[in-house]
Amino acid sequence: MEDFTPLSATLGGALIGLSASLLLLANGRIAGISGIVGGLLRPTPGDSSWRLAFVGGLLFAGLALSFVMPDSIAGPSERSLGAVAAAGLIVGFGVRLGNGCTSGHGVCGLSRFSKRSLVATLTFMGTGVLTAVAIQLGLGGTL
Amino acid sequence: MNPLTAFGSGIVFGAGLVVSQMTNANKVVNFLNVAGDWDPSLAFVMIGAIGLHLVLFRLILRRPSPLYAAAFRVPTSTHLDIRLVGGAALFGIGWALGGFCPGPGIVSSISGGTHALVFVGAMLAGMALHRLLPAPVSKAEGSPLT
Numbered sequence: 590m591e592d593f594t595p596l597s598a599t600l601g602g603a604l605i606g607l608s609a610s611l612l613l614l615a616n617g618r619i620a621g622i623s624g625i626v627g628g629l630l631r632p633t634p635g636d637s638s639w640r641l642a643f644v645g646g647l648l649f650a651g652l653a654l655s656f657v658m659p660d661s662i663a664g665p666s667e668r669s670l671g672a673v674a675a676a677g678l679i680v681g682f683g684v685r686l687g688n689g690c691t692s693g694h695g696v697c698g699l700s701r702f703s704k705r706s707l708v709a710t711l712t713f714m715g716t717g718v719l720t721a722v723a724i725q726l727g728l729g730g731t732l
Numbered sequence: 733m734n735p736l737t738a739f740g741s742g743i744v745f746g747a748g749l750v751v752s753q754m755t756n757a758n759k760v761v762n763f764l765n766v767a768g769d770w771d772p773s774l775a776f777v778m779i780g781a782i783g784l785h786l787v788l789f790r791l792i793l794r795r796p797s798p799l800y801a802a803a804f805r806v807p808t809s810t811h812l813d814i815r816l817v818g819g820a821a822l823f824g825i826g827w828a829l830g831g832f833c834p835g836p837g838i839v840s841s842i843s844g845g846t847h848a849l850v851f852v853g854a855m856l857a858g859m860a861l862h863r864l865l866p867a868p869v870s871k872a873e874g875s876p877l878t
């Protein structure tokens with residue numbers, strides 16, 4: 590086990606839970622990233638400005654915090670650009686097909702005790718672990 | 733809808749992803765790879781996020797409506813189907829393959845180098861590809877609660 594950071598992980602998680610609560614209180618929406626971004630690709634009138642603003646906030650945080658905690662933002666050192674491109678395609682298609690990702694199903698859905706989100710979360714955690722272990726055991730962890 | 737509060741929510745969400753290191757793709761891989769130097773830290777992200785949101789969610793929904801919208805839009809479907817399971821299965825594979833899920837990919841794309849940019853570009857292409865599928869019979873996302 591290396592670099593075990595339960596405190597910062599819990600604190601960061603609490604910020605995510607706070608953000609989801611703020612978006613729900615103010616705008617009545619679920620903070621599911623794939624749904625928010627996916628809605629921009631299929632725009633309906635009057636429904637894009639809050640989505641763009643939310644994504645703008647994500648980018649702003651990414652830029653500002655890259656000066657404060659640069660080590661916390663990093664690409665995968667043991668993955669090729671080709672593997673990452675394939676990953677992006679699979680993730681983009683998969684989260685739209687399954688109606689959510691780690692945020693929409695994993696955080697918001699599980700907080701609501703949603704049966705669909707529980708099934709989705711167990712499924713993506715399962716295939717995520719299987720894939721990472723397969724890359725480790727079959728390819729020595731590098732792809 | 734109120735874009736300013738959505739912008740603020742995005743900042744807090746993005747800060748949470750960086751503070752928790754969900755934006756560190758190596759940490760994500762080490763979390764999922766239980767056969768290597770396993771790092772269980774990111775399980776605590778779920779604990780922190782759900783621990784707070786499951787309480788606040790219930791308090792907020794006691795209100796008749798949100799502050800800046802006519803109604804809460806929360807999914808109500810309980811229908812399990814092959815799209816849900818197949819989509820989630822694909823997402824997990826891609827998450828382990830690239831080390832990014834959608835939020836951290838976007839947050840990292842502005843400063844995290846080529847990998848994050850390539851990931852986000854490909855993710856948008858994958859989302860666009862999904863639009864070519866015939867529409868499902870019932871839509872799970874965003875149905876009005878009341």
